[in-house]
Amino acid sequence: MSKIAWITSLNEGLKKAEVENKLVFLDFFNPN
Amino acid sequence: MNAVAFSDSAVIYFITDNFVPVRVMADDPILAKQFNIKWTPSLLILNAKGIENYRTLGFYPPQDLIPSLLLGMGKAYFNRGDRPAAINYFNRILAAYHDNSLAPEAVYMKGVSNYIQTHDVGHLIDIYDQLEKEYPDSPWLTRAEPYSLLKK
Numbered sequence A: 001m002s003k004i005a006w007i008t009s010l011n012e013g014l015k016k017a018e019v020e021n022k023l024v025f026l027d028f029f030n031p032n
Numbered sequence B: 001m002n003a004v005a006f007s008d009s010a011v012i013y014f015i016t017d018n019f020v021p022v023r024v025m026a027d028d029p030i031l032a033k034q035f036n037i038k039w040t041p042s043l044l045i046l047n048a049k050g051i052e053n054y055r056t057l058g059f060y061p062p063q064d065l066i067p068s069l070l071l072g073m074g075k076a077y078f079n080r081g082d083r084p085a086a087i088n089y090f091n092r093i094l095a096a097y098h099d100n101s102l103a104p105e106a107v108y109m110k111g112v113s114n115y116i117q118t119h120d121v122g123h124l125i126d127i128y129d130q131l132e133k134e135y136p137d138s139p140w141l142t143r144a145e146p147y148s149l150l151k152k
Helices: A012-018 B007-017 B062-080 B085-096 B103-118 B120-136 B139-143
Strands: A023-029 B019-024 B042-048 B051-055
Touching: A012 A023, A012 B007, A012 B019, A023 B139, B007 B019, B019 B042, B042 B062, B051 B062, B051 B120, B062 B085, B062 B103, B085 B103, B103 B120, B120 B139
Parallel strands: A023 B019
Antiparallel strands: A023 B042, B042 B051
């Protein structure tokens, strides 16, 4: 595993978290 | 943040194993406003309903990010009312990251969790005693000072 498989939709992440009984780690990304 | 912490293999495995990782742009017009994002890096831990349980601001090197996330996970379970799970996360910080700057907060949160579980004030006294012994310079010792008055 060489990198984190980020999900780019919060709604999608929340649904996945519900199904997998996990917490969401939310990164507000600033490319600068 | 991306260049250092998120390329560290231990961080990658920890986040992948324990979370659903979501990345959005810091200037997202809806989410940045919803979560009141004013500066980056801003890292949040949310429950599955989207409720924020923990937030960090500023850069965390890899060796500090994992204990920070453990603390956030502990707080998330604490907020959920699952004190045994919360205590497990606080214990993991104390076992693996005893000298980390976040460890005194883990001592405090662990003791509070134990107290809520048992209503035994001995757990509050233990917070003070452990902080006084192991982290005497921590501001968390000051926060626990009232518990020293519970000693008979």
